[in-house]
Amino acid sequence: MNLKDGEFIVSLNGVDHWVKIEGSENETPPLIMIHGGPGGNHYVFERTAGPLLAKARTVVYYEQRGSGRSQKPKSDRDYSINLLVKDFIELKKWLGMEKVDLLGYSFGGELALEISNAIPAEINQLILSAPSLIYSEIDKMVKITGFMSIANTSQSNDIKMLLQEKLDIGEVLTGIWELVGPETVDKLLFENQIIARKNRQLWEESNLINTGKMIEALQSNPVEVPLTKRLNEINHHTLILTGAFDRNTGLPIAKILHTNLKNSSLVVFNKSAHFPDLEETDKFVDVINDFLKA
Structure with a gap:
């Protein structure tokens, strides 16, 4: 399909997903945003770093099943890494693109790696911001x-x-x-508590609540082979971003990924904790744009 800016409701494996496209006039390969949580949403990102990225890139947001503005699955048990990957595959079919870039933050970084491992030929480059390893x-x-x-x-x-x-x-x-x-x-x-308060204001403004159902289901239904044992299978050009003060996932996780991925680079944000996209927005956007141009 020819991508056009706007918000859409797209049925993926029987669950209605919220999708938003921005920056389609740039006619670049889609940069698909994958949010964290698990069970979070894109509300803050699409009002902060997202529009800046969309000045140069075609940005695609989607919120995972049961998250943000997307529909809840019929059962609270209908969450697993495998299902989230299958939803993404259907989203990519809807977009009609041969290859896409991924930007995943927090748990979204981990999910981006799972997607890349599942469909390697369909993913171009990876950006992981403050990625997690929730099963470790x-x-x-x-x-x-x-x-x-x-x-x-x-x-x-x-x-x-x-x-x-x-x-x-x-x-x-x-x-x-x-x-x-x-x-x-x-x-x-957050390292900067003024930015933390702004973030919380946006959380409250969104009226979007993380139900906790996804993390409960994911914890009770772990992947058969841990991602850490499959990292060496992932060959994509990968950029890992981490805040020097990230107390939630941080340098220990980033360094595990950097050490085990075959083609990765690591950038540390010296004024940030878990959200360099909020605490050092301009640097965050510049580093990503430079990486995608390479």
Whole structure:
């Protein structure tokens, strides 16, 4: 199809998905945005870094099943990496493009790698911003350590008590999320708290809520072969972006990916935490545009 700007509702594997195209006049290969969460949305990105990228690129947003403005599947169990990849394949068919570029942020970076591993011939280049590895122990450990580094005295004592209980690492992390409030979450995700407040204002303005259903289903239905054991199969030219202060996924995850991917480069944002697209927007856009031109 000839891509045209606008918002669309597209049925993918029986689930209506919200799709938005911007910058079609640039007539470049589509840069498809893959959001995080799991279960998040693009509302903030499409009002911040997204329009700047669309000045030079054809940008395609879509929100995953049960996320943002897309329809919930019939069952709360109808979430898996395999289903999310199948939805993407149907989206790409709808776009009618032979090859596309991917920009995934947070869990979206991990999903972008899964997509590239599943349909390598149909993906051109990859950009991973603050990517996760949700099934790995180290991903959970980074988050726990991150919370410990910014928690107040009371929260720190509560976390220490959790760590002393006979819980597995996932249960400890779940317990921490239940303990902390919005202010602590903002400190985890952002170095600049003024930008954190702007981000939270946009979250509230969107009226879009992460139900948690996707992460629950994904955690109970892990992939058969961990992504970490398949990274060396992914040959795409890949750009990894990470904030120096990212306490949510951060340098430990970025370096695992950089070490194991055959054709990757790593750029560190020295003033950012988990969202360099918000804390260093201009640099974020410039680095991506330079990478895609190469």
